[in-house]
Every structure is written in C-alpha cells, then in structure tokens.
Amino acid sequence: MNKSFASHGQIIWALFVTRTKEFYRDRGALLWSMVLPICIVAAIAFAFSGKEQVLFKVGVYQSDVAAMVAEPLLKQPYVQRVEYDDFEQALQRVQHHQLDLLLSADQPGKYWINEASAKGLAVEKLLLSQADIDVNESWIREAVSGQQVRYVDWVIPGVLGMNTMFGALFGIGFVIVRYRKNGVLKRLQVTPVTPLEFLTAQVLSRLLVMMITAAVVYVGCDLFLNFVMLGSYLTLILVAILGIFSMITLALIIASRTSSEELANGLLNFVSFPMLLLSEVWFSLDNAPAWLVAVSQCFPLTHMVQAARDIMINGAGFMAVSHHILILAVMSGLFLAIAAYLFRWNER
C-alpha cells in the first residue's frame, strides 16, 4: 500500500495549509514579526541622521610599509586605522564613503580617496601636511568615485537577515516543540503521515511566511529610508530563499527531539546569538582576527547577509555571490538530512 506522488503531495498540501492558517491567525506574532524590524531600522536611521562623527577612517593595505610614511597621521587620536588584506575590498569601502582614505604597501606614496567625500578631502589635507615623507618625494593621488553608502544602507541587509533568522529559528523551532509537547505530533504519528511529509510542509509554510514578511519589511524600510539597491532582485530573492531555508532546517535539528520549550529556547539562543554577533549584521569584521572571520563563515546568516549586501550596495551579480549561494544550498541540504535523521515524533 505505497503512497503515490499525488498522495504525498496531498498530505504535504493539507499540512502546509493548516500550518499557514495557524500562523496568520496568530495576529500578535504576525504583526510583531513585521513591525519589529521596521522599528529597529527607524531607530538606526534616527540615531545616525544627526551630525557626522569626527573620526576619520584610514585603510592600510598590507604591511607596515604603507603605514610608515603616514605614521604621524595614523597616530592621531581622531584617526582610526583599519587593516585590509584585500585591496579590492578596501577600495570598495573608499567608493562607498565607508573609508576616508586608503594607503597601500605595494605602492608607497600613493593614496586613494573619493573626491565626492568631504571627509576624504579633509583627511587628505591632514595627510599631506603631517606625513613624514621625503621632501623630494611627493604623494600620488588616486581618485575614485562611487555613491555614498550610509550606515543605514549597509545595515539594512543585516537587519533583514536578522529578522528572518529569528523568524525562521524561533518560528519553526517552537512550533514543533509545542506540537510534540501537547501531543499533536503523537496524533499525527498514528496517521499515514511520514516525518518527511510533515517536515516538508512545516518548512514550506515557514518559508512562505518568512518570504512574505521579509518582502513587507523590505518595502516598509525602503519607503521609510530609501536605501540603496543596485543589484538584481531575482538574485536577492534566491539568496533570501536559500538563507531562510538553511536557517529553518537548522531550527529543525534543534527541535528534532525535545519537548521542552525551555531547552529549545536555550538551544535556539545558543545558535542565534553568535550569528547575531559574528554574521556582520551590525558591524563589519574587517578588523577582526582571522579565526573569528573563519568562525563566522560557518553560519548561514553570514553568507546570507554578505551576499545580500554585495547585491544591494555593490550591485553584485549571480556569479559574484555564487559561492555564498552554493554554501547556503549545501548547508540547507545537510541540515535537512540531519534533521530528518534525528527527528522523533515523541520524546523518548
């Protein structure tokens, strides 16, 4: 009495509709998942809308050679020095007004600024007046151009990613634990529903809900802040789908056996907080030690945020973010396989 493909589809569809109805009838949760991120972004926009900070950021690409000649400037308390291993990345920061001036080791005496940046021009004057350089040698100026990327523009992909992370992890994790605790899973276990059918329906329902929520939040934030979006919406949607999918499947692993909401809460926090801190949601890891950057690469949120940011503020195409897409796809498959293997209808 094997089930046909249509029968699998019918069961998944019935469970999908049920779960989706349950979500949209929970008006409080629905409203909160949309209002919270808009509030956060609005607060950030408000906080950074005031006077510019006096701090200048000077990037130094590789070794102290580059820095040596500009030592007097870099020693100033109002100058923050940022080391870079990737010249292209550093140059992009200058283009986006995120870095005021860049020095390079392999091209001593040369500096890069964005002529449209007032801070860049100011720090250039400081460099030329204070740098310890041979009088016979003069500085070579390389000008770059690019649209200014505000912190708000930079942080939007992070906030959207953070919102989907919490929605995906806690949304599906708690539901499955609650189903197990109150006996819903036990009731389903004695029907012809298989774990894979049940999990697929839960994942698809949550994915749909999170995509709609993310779209509403995206549009809401855009109306409010008019943030930068230079890339392809299709690529961004693909990144969002895979990012959300990977985090939902990660939540399925956590919720695969326990019926304790307290334990599930602890485990979900254990997973979400490192991601919140290390996935470049709020700040860049440009200055962080290499091991921390390596750790951050283990999190799906890092790849989702980095890819989304690259698409939105650098206009990166599919190929440019394909490594993130591939990693997210692999993580999703791996997490789903582990979750299906570990899943129990009942706590034993």
Added chain:
Amino acid sequence: MNPILEVRHLKKQFAQLTAVNDISFQIQAGTCFGLLGPNGAGKTTIIEMIEGLTEPTSGEILYQDKPRDQRFKMEAGIQFQSTSVMDKLAVAEILKLFHSLYHKRTNLPELIETCELGSLLSQRATKLSGGQKQRLMFALALINDPHIVFLDEPTTGLDPQSRRNLWAMIERIKGQGKTVLLTTHYMDEAEILCDTLVIVDRGDIIAQGSPQDLLKEHFDHFYVSLDRVDFEPVMATWPEQVIEYHEQVEIQSRSVEVTLQNLQQQQVNLRSLRVRNPTLEDLFLKLTGHSLRE
C-alpha cells in the same frame, strides 16, 4: 475464526521496571475487547505497543495474522488518553485535515452526525469542553473508516452525561461491525461495553474472559448490605461471611431469600437493606487484594 489482532508474549522493560510482563491475548473481529486495570497497571503501555508508538522489548503483535505494516496504520483508528490538535483551527478544519490524510475515508457528514459535532464545526478546538473535545477525538479515530478502533480511557474526566453519550457512540460503532479495543479503569464501562476482558495488574494478566463468565467463575454469592447500627446486635452470631465497613456491613449471601428470612427472624431493622450482584471491582479486589482505583 482468525483473530483480527493477536499479541504473543509481549514484554516491555523500562530500566529496572517491568511495565508489561509476557502477556498474550487475541481479539476477535467485531467485538469490544476491554483492557481493564488500575492506573499504572500497564494498560497504556500495552495499547501504545500495539499502536506502534512504543517499541516492545520482546514479543509479537499480529494484525490479521501478519506483522503490522502500513496497512495497519490505514485501517486502525486511534483515540489517545490525552492529546491535542492544532491551535487556532476550527473543528471543521481539523476534520478536513485528518480526512485528507487517508485513502479510505468515512463519509464526513455522517461522521459529524454520529459524533454530534454539527453545532461545533465553526468552534476552535481549544475552546471545546472536555466532553466535546473527546467527541472530536473520537471522530478523528473514525475518520478513516477503520476496521479496528483503539480507545484509551476515552471517558476519563468526563461528567456522567458525557460518559453515557460516548458509550452510546461506542455501541453504535460496534453495531457497524468494527472491532474496539478499550482501556478503562471504570468497571461499569467495561461491563456495559466489553464482550471480552483482560484484567491487568502490575504488567501481568490476572484474569481473562467475558465479564459474565469471569463473575460466574469467581463468585457464587450476592451482596446484601445494611447499616452497621441495625446489624450490630446479630453480627457476632451471623452464619454467613460479613464484610465490615465504617458505617455499613455487607453479607456475602448464597441465597438472598434465605438471608432475608434469617434477618426477619432475628428482627433486624431492614430500612437500609440493599442487594447487589458482584462487580468487576469485587473481582479485582478478590484477585489482587486492592481496589481498581487505588
């Protein structure tokens, strides 16, 4: 006739505790089979092993002479002792969901009528009373038009009227030829509904048979009860066995007529006199030395 379900040498061990100890029984198709015992006797463990929720430590469970497979899931209807359904869904939506999970389905309007759910269809399941919720769970157990229905303490916690409603529904499905496996610790329920009984205590079967046969086998007397204060003057010399309670006495009488004649001859006040047949509670007490509800 081959049994619809057969359990052979079933055993379940939880660490040091033997919850079910090598039990065997058969259930004939179209009958109501009762699994009777006090709380903690192992009834739920037995029924959950049969349902496939708990793995037996050893033993065999055969459905229609074969080990259970996907067909058993399709043809069994199950009502748990305590379980829940999805929040925020109406009764009609829950019925529709479970209805769509099976190939073979019962006629939904008929089921709604049988389980008296017509007036509750638009209500959220979480807002139902205990009796209404049990009727919904009963309907879910019948939604696939099952051959065998498992009811684990279906009337526990219900008021007398709701209990009787559920009994009537169980009688109705018995009338449709379905096999029912019922666990309960209510003796009246078992006596009324069950054709065959297995009484379990501490994981062992202590008696097996029809309620009437079991009572006939173990009892040859009736119980005549009186207020203690009325019986006290003749208690010491009374020829039959007497069970003493705080305010009452119960005479184990082989012949009610003879006992009544003796009481009248001794001029005992008969204002509180009551006569009753032995019950399964008496049987359980006789076999184990403790009450079913302890």
